[in-house]
Amino acid sequence: MIQTVSTTPFNDQKPGTSGLRKKVKVFAQPHYAENFVQSVFDSLEGFAGQTLVVGGDGRYLNREVIQIVLKMAAANGFGRVLVGQGGILSTPAASHLIRASGAFGGLVLSASHNPGGPDEDFGIKYNVGNGGPAPEKVTDAIHARTLTIDQYRILDAADVDLDHIGTSRMGDMLVEVVDPVTGYADLMEQLFDFGAIRAMIAGGFTLAFDSMSAVTGPYAVEIFERRLGAPVGTVMNGTPLPDFGHHHPDPNLVHAKELYDKMMAVDAPDFGAASDGDGDRNLIIGRHCYVTPSDSLAVLAANAHLAPGYKAGLKGIARSMPTSGAADRVAEKLGVALYETPTGWKFFGNLLDAGMATICGEESAGTGSDHVREKDGIWAVLLWLNIVAARQQSVAAIMADHWATYGRNYYARHDYEAIATDRADALMAALRGKIDSLAGTGNSGGTISAADDFAYTDPTDGSVSRNQGVRILFEDGSRVVFRLSGTGTQGATLRVYIERYMAPDGDLNLATGDALAPLVAAAQELADIRGYTGMDAPSVIT
Ligand code: VG1
Numbered sequence: 048m049i050q051t052v053s054t055t056p057f058n059d060q061k062p063g064t065s066g067l068r069k070k071v072k073v074f075a076q077p078h079y080a081e082n083f084v085q086s087v088f089d090s091l092e093g094f095a096g097q098t099l100v101v102g103g104d105g106r107y108l109n110r111e112v113i114q115i116v117l118k119m120a121a122a123n124g125f126g127r128v129l130v131g132q133g134g135i136l137s138t139p140a141a142s143h144l145i146r147a148s149g150a151f152g153g154l155v156l157s158a159s160h161n162p163g164g165p166d167e168d169f170g171i172k173y174n175v176g177n178g179g180p181a182p183e184k185v186t187d188a189i190h191a192r193t194l195t196i197d198q199y200r201i202l203d204a205a206d207v208d209l210d211h212i213g214t215s216r217m218g219d220m221l222v223e224v225v226d227p228v229t230g231y232a233d234l235m236e237q238l239f240d241f242g243a244i245r246a247m248i249a250g251g252f253t254l255a256f257d258s259m260s261a262v263t264g265p266y267a268v269e270i271f272e273r274r275l276g277a278p279v280g281t282v283m284n285g286t287p288l289p290d291f292g293h294h295h296p297d298p299n300l301v302h303a304k305e306l307y308d309k310m311m312a313v314d315a316p317d318f319g320a321a322s323d324g325d326g327d328r329n330l331i332i333g334r335h336c337y338v339t340p341s342d343s344l345a346v347l348a349a350n351a352h353l354a355p356g357y358k359a360g361l362k363g364i365a366r367s368m369p370t371s372g373a374a375d376r377v378a379e380k381l382g383v384a385l386y387e388t389p390t391g392w393k394f395f396g397n398l399l400d401a402g403m404a405t406i407c408g409e410e411s412a413g414t415g416s417d418h419v420r421e422k423d424g425i426w427a428v429l430l431w432l433n434i435v436a437a438r439q440q441s442v443a444a445i446m447a448d449h450w451a452t453y454g455r456n457y458y459a460r461h462d463y464e465a466i467a468t469d470r471a472d473a474l475m476a477a478l479r480g481k482i483d484s485l486a487g488t489g490n491s492g493g494t495i496s497a498a499d500d501f502a503y504t505d506p507t508d509g510s511v512s513r514n515q516g517v518r519i520l521f522e523d524g525s526r527v528v529f530r531l532s533g534t535g536t537q538g539a540t541l542r543v544y545i546e547r548y549m550a551p552d553g554d555l556n557l558a559t560g561d562a563l564a565p566l567v568a569a570a571q572e573l574a575d576i577r578g579y580t581g582m583d584a585p586s587v588i589t
């Protein structure tokens with residue numbers, strides 16, 4: 048029986064860079080998840096009888112919220128729900144399943160790289176029929192609805208058994224529990240030369256993949272160990288745990304330290320990689336060679352034609368604004384367009400749908416292509432492996448060759464986490480207040496050539512997104528960018544992105560910290576980070 052339950056709005060359900068993310072304790076309040084899910088459904092039209100995809104990264108609350116979504120989907124008139132076995136679907140696998148099944152859309156339950164567990168984070172994100180994150184006009188509508196909602200619909204029904212593959216009925220709706228891995232692994236096998244990678248591994252090439260106790264474990268075991276023949280144990284932390292084993296499932300040099308140390312050891316494997324909570328990010332570390340995500344995007348774009356799925360070449364490259372300009376030089380050489388978008392994958396979808404871009408990436412360890420409409424961690428690792436197999440060169444040799452050809456964009460991101468929100472807002476307001484007077488002035492970083500607050504006009508539909516980050520550009524092409532995170536759940540996080548370009552005839556082997564030191568000093572002079580935040584140093588440097 049369908050129940051209509053009275054409720055009152057929560058005033059904090061505005062989706063951020065990637066869906067709604069809150070502490071588990073916030074999500075566990077009565078009606079909280081229900082209000083948001085109903086607000087999503089109320090913002091959509093034409094889904095009666097259609098298919099919805101549901102799955103998550105296995106974190107704490109995943110199963111409970113899936114049951115709620117199933118009962119609400121049935122009460123709201125969906126015809127069928129596809130749900131990953133055990134409630135599991137990585138973000139890229141969910142994107143693929145939405146596309147492959149012709150679903151109306153999907154709900155991905157994840158707070159991605161944020162930690163999980165009873166005292167940590169949970170999240171819900173709505174993806175549209177192209178498999179990608181809902182664009183801003185949809186998330187704005189969802190937010191508006193959360194502020195006025197007064198009731199939700201839910202079916203009074205027993206929980207679905209999520210652990211066994213099969214079809215059951217919930218009211219008038221079909222529930223299909225599906226294998227979350229096989230379809231995705233098959234897609235990877237179509238895009239890449241598994242034979243060449245398998246032969247390379249059989250020939251002694253060694254690799255390590257850290258799933259960080261998050262969602263990619265089952266995918267990585269199937270793909271790297273079963274299909275590509277890497278020895279059992281290649282996948283580290285391969286069982287998805289509700290609290291990620293108390294780790295922070297963010298594949299960067301701080302949180303993937305176990306992998307980093309392994310890759311820097313004397314007996315390091317040839318290739319190392321890690322992915323995040325929901326499987327859409329990737330970290331690439333060759334033997335004794337860390338690859339920045341911005342460089343990784345550039346290398347993948349420059350070499351993608353070596354993989355069967357991209358042998359026809361690229362239609363264009365897209366990167367988020369804070370991502371380094373390394374990919375721009377590749378686009379120029381390939382003679383294809385380069386698009387610069389605001390942070391967050393939702394801005395890439397239109398470009399991919401329109402056939403304007405093939406490969407996209409972000410400095411936050413996200414890379415992907417038009418095979419789905421999300422970033423895709425395992426995809427990036429496989430493209431790297433395909434390139435290494437085709438070129439028969441180490442990661443370090445490929446990087447050295449890349450810099451010798453295109454020059455090197457020294458790059459780092461400094462995060463100042465858990466700042467009081469009013470202090471962070473004041474810092475950004477002060478910066479915005481002086482943008483117009485900065486051009487022509489000098490500081491430790493050199494002479495400023497231009498400063499602005501990044502705004503983006505989507506070339507496909509003309510929609511405009513403003514206030515996407517303050518950019519300070521220097522005469523020598525260096526850059527410092529300031530913006531506030533839209534994925535945190537505690538206070539505010541200031542991200543400072545620092546970049547300096549070195550031409551091929553310059554010094555390509557500086558330590559990143561040394562290369563960027565004058566710009567780090569400039570960031571402090573421009574924004575008085577210490578004064579506003581009370582912090583002497585960033586909490587995380589990536
Ligand atoms: C961060 C990253 C951004 C990424 C987003 C979602 O956003 O900077 O590049 O798209 O996380 O990634 P923000 O607003 O905190 O800077 V994921 O893997 O957490 O879905």
Ligand code: CO
Nearest residue numbers: 159160323327
């Ligand atoms: Co993620």
